Amino acid sequence: DTEVTQTPKHLVMGMTNKKSLKCEQHMGHRAMYWYKQKAKKPPELMFVYSYEKLSINESVPSRFSPECPNSSLLNLHLHALQPEDSALYLCASTQGVAYNEQFFGPGTRLTVL
Amino acid sequence: GIQVEQSPPDLILQEGANSTLRCNFSDSVNNLQWFHQNPWGQLINLFYIPSGTKQNGRLSATTVATERYSLLYISSSQTTDSGVYFCAVEYSGGSNYKLTFGKGTLLTVNP
Numbered sequence: 001d002t003e004v005t006q007t008p009k010h011l012v013m014g015m016t017n018k019k020s021l022k023c024e025q026h027m028g029h030r031a032m033y034w035y036k037q038k039a040k041k042p043p044e045l046m047f048v049y050s051y052e053k054l055s056i057n058e059s060v061p062s063r064f065s066p067e068c069p070n071s072s073l074l075n076l077h078l079h080a081l082q083p084e085d086s087a088l089y090l091c092a093s094t095q096g097v098a099y100n101e102q103f104f105g106p107g108t109r110l111t112v113l
Numbered sequence: 114g115i116q117v118e119q120s121p122p123d124l125i126l127q128e129g130a131n132s133t134l135r136c137n138f139s140d141s142v143n144n145l146q147w148f149h150q151n152p153w154g155q156l157i158n159l160f161y162i163p164s165g166t167k168q169n170g171r172l173s174a175t176t177v178a179t180e181r182y183s184l185l186y187i188s189s190s191q192t193t194d195s196g197v198y199f200c201a202v203e204y205s206g207g208s209n210y211k212l213t214f215g216k217g218t219l220l221t222v223n224p
Binding site for chain 2 (some may be wrong): 055102
């Protein structure tokens with residue numbers, strides 16, 4: 001099973017709302033990732049968790065708060081977002097640290113009003 | 114950091130035609146992947162190919178790491194091949210986890 005799942009598929013939120021994105025994998029992978037993708041652009045890395053610890057934060061604004069409750073689950077908590085944060089949010093996972101194939105989920109399409 | 118350039122940026126084909134997509138990178142890499150992003154946004158793994166040649170059905174890929182390029186071949190294209198094809202590399206001199214993506218090739222296959 002090489003599947004990464006993400007919920008919800010679509011999310012519309014106001015600038016004062018708090019919402020969360022969820023990502024799950026059951027491949028036994030130990031690294032999980034959040035990417036942001038704007039239209040007609042490649043994905044941009046936001047966060048990396050390795051063995052449930054935050055390893056990389058690509059200078060993401062604090063209105064995005066990641067959480068890794070266990071090795072299979074990754075959340076992205078959203079608060080006080082701006083309209084320019086509207087994008088496709090992709091989750092990915094790899095087995096380990098380096099030289100690993102990344103597997104992506106289907107994404108959550110977020111619209112901030 | 115590493116630079117990843119893909120060509121062509123756009124490609125329009127008739128169904129049944131063959132095509133070659135290219136990915137050039139500016140430095141040594143641990144990992145190179147080709148992805149297809151379908152119209153719904155899903156990034157589908159095509160190949161994990163840091164070096165050598167692989168084939169999967171109508172698709173094949175070759176990476177020549179010493180010359181810093183990779184090629185993706187699509188034969189007998191179908192309308193379902195439409196979408197954006199991304200090359201992504203893991204730079205040997207950078208963070209172990211980080212994939213650097215090229216800007217992609219937008220492929221349109223017409224019936």
